[in-house]
Amino acid sequence: MELSRHQVYWGFAIIATVAVAIISTIFSLTHGIYDVFPFLYFLPIIIFVYFYPKQGVIFSVCLSTVYLLLVYYFSSFNPTLVAVSTAWFVIFITIGVVTSSFAGGLRDEERKYRGIFENSQAGILTFDLSTLRISDINLKCARMLKYTRESLIGRDLSQILLDTPDRDQFLRRVRELRQTGDTDLLFHTQDGLVRQFLVSASLTPNNMVITSAIDITERKMAERVIQKARDDLEVRVRERTDELMKANDELKAEIQERKRFENAIQLANRKLNTLSSITRHDILNQITAIVMYLSLTLETVSDPVVIENLHKIEKIAELIQRQIQFTRDYQDIGAGAPQWQDISRVIAEAVADVDLGGVRIETHVDGLGVYADFLLGKVFYNLVENSIRHGGHTTVIRFSYHETGSGITIVCEDDGVGVPEIAKDRIFKREYYRNTGYGLFLAEEILSITGITIRESGEEGKGARFEILVPRGAFQFSEKSETPEVKS
Numbered sequence: 076m077e078l079s080r081h082q083v084y085w086g087f088a089i090i091a092t093v094a095v096a097i098i099s100t101i102f103s104l105t106h107g108i109y110d111v112f113p114f115l116y117f118l119p120i121i122i123f124v125y126f127y128p129k130q131g132v133i134f135s136v137c138l139s140t141v142y143l144l145l146v147y148y149f150s151s152f153n154p155t156l157v158a159v160s161t162a163w164f165v166i167f168i169t170i171g172v173v174t175s176s177f178a179g180g181l182r183d184e185e186r187k188y189r190g191i192f193e194n195s196q197a198g199i200l201t202f203d204l205s206t207l208r209i210s211d212i213n214l215k216c217a218r219m220l221k222y223t224r225e226s227l228i229g230r231d232l233s234q235i236l237l238d239t240p241d242r243d244q245f246l247r248r249v250r251e252l253r254q255t256g257d258t259d260l261l262f263h264t265q266d267g268l269v270r271q272f273l274v275s276a277s278l279t280p281n282n283m284v285i286t287s288a289i290d291i292t293e294r295k296m297a298e299r300v301i302q303k304a305r306d307d308l309e310v311r312v313r314e315r316t317d318e319l320m321k322a323n324d325e326l327k328a329e330i331q332e333r334k335r336f337e338n339a340i341q342l343a344n345r346k347l348n349t350l351s352s353i354t355r356h357d358i359l360n361q362i363t364a365i366v367m368y369l370s371l372t373l374e375t376v377s378d379p380v381v382i383e384n385l386h387k388i389e390k391i392a393e394l395i396q397r398q399i400q401f402t403r404d405y406q407d408i409g410a411g412a413p414q415w416q417d418i419s420r421v422i423a424e425a426v427a428d429v430d431l432g433g434v435r436i437e438t439h440v441d442g443l444g445v446y447a448d449f450l451l452g453k454v455f456y457n458l459v460e461n462s463i464r465h466g467g468h469t470t471v472i473r474f475s476y477h478e479t480g481s482g483i484t485i486v487c488e489d490d491g492v493g494v495p496e497i498a499k500d501r502i503f504k505r506e507y508y509r510n511t512g513y514g515l516f517l518a519e520e521i522l523s524i525t526g527i528t529i530r531e532s533g534e535e536g537k538g539a540r541f542e543i544l545v546p547r548g549a550f551q552f553s554e555k556s557e558t559p560e561v562k563s
Contacts (some may be wrong), residue, residue, distance in 0.1 A: 085126055092119035104149035113163045124174040135171020139164045198288040205282055207232040219290050221265040237261040253278040271295050297391050365392050413525050416451055418443045422474055425455040434463055439475040442553040445545055448524040457514035458487045458541055466491020483550045485543040493535040525549050
């Protein structure tokens with residue numbers, strides 16, 4: 076309805092300006108005024124072209140023709156007026172063509188950005204930084220807050236955003252820096268609930284703030300549950316460690332007692348690892364049972380609220396399952412002493428466990444040995460597996476190395492889609508994973524045992540490039556290898 080009324084208003088404006096231009100032309104020509112009235116044709120042409128760019132040229136030609144005929148008729152074919160009016164005729168059509176092309180481009184851009192705004196999987200809203208009033212909000216964001224779009228547009232930001240120190244800091248950073256990264260903020264929903272959103276924003280030149288928001292309430296709840304469990308475990312481990320240290324101090328007096336105690340500790344550690352494995356296995360079995368019963372329950376209920384809650388429980392169960400599986404891989408890091416390992420052989424063994432699916436592996440690391448944790452193979456396994464899984468159209472994965480001033484750099488690069496710039500630092504964090512679990516986080520942890528670091532330096536769209544930086548003293552070359560060219 077609003078769009079229709081808007082079109083009627085501007086349609087009336089076009090008709091009115093055309094009428095004014097024609098009437099002014101007739102009046103001016105019949106009263107001997109020949110200089111001013113042509114300028115009146117600019118306004119209807121520009122207005123029409125803005126709203127109807129595809130028909131702008133035709134309209135300009137028609138209106139210009141009317142102008143030309145009026146001049147010819149009322150000037151009795153005065154040679155001077157005919158020449159001038161013909162020039163204006165060309166000018167009007169030129170303006171129509173140029174403005175039509177420009178307006179068409181603007182409309183295309185407007186449609187493109189409106190499509191991004193409406194179809195984004197994240198909630199997006201804009202607000203005036205001066206008045207803090209909501210200017211626009213997409214349907215995704217309105218639904219997350221359980222409002223309609225119309226009920227929020229024009230309202231004060233405080234209706235949905237809690238007045239907290241985090242909110243004040245967020246607005247201050249937007250004013251000072253003109254943009255801000257991921258910030259946790261609390262939002263009101265229409266039914267009175269408080270939800271936690273991950274928000275990022277940027278400030279436009281007209282003082283409008285464009286904000287994207289992702290609901291992370293469930294994720295934060297799961298993290299708090301896991302953190303509490305981790306804290307409780309750390310407390311129990313600390314208490315047990317204190318007990319063991321006290322017992323150790325008491326047994327220092329006699330060598331025989333100390334040896335017996337050390338043997339007892341080794342046995343206890345083995346039992347703890349065994350108990351941990353058994354407990355983890357039992358927990359995973361119970362979680363599997365929970366997921367199975369959830370699936371059975373979902374088939375028997377029809378209440379949408381109950382179904383939604385069951386899906387949330389299922390997601391939390393899957394998250395706990397991944398966390399427990401992560402402890403299985405993580406507990407082995409550093410369990411054994413580091414050792415010298417031939418990189419070419421390690422890569423070959425790691426690749427043997429990966430379904431390459433036609434991807435070619437090239438290795439140029441013959442003769443290179445690295446001092447690293449015995450789980451080094453998992454690093455290369457995860458790099459190859461990530462390239463195949465996330466590379467999109469990966470056809471080749473290449474391993475090479477070059478020496479630098481501070482050590483040596485082992486390079487793993489592919490010809491896939493690459494890693495987005497915004498994700499380069501986050502892919503190595505425990506909190507960041509997509510389908511592959513904690514692979515790159517574990518890779519970084521394994522390498523750090525002997526002071527080795529890893530980073531991603533590829534260019535998005537041209538392939539991923541991981542650089543493993545090995546410090547001096549942690550690498551060596553066999554006699555058959557050649558010293559690589561030094562690159563800085």
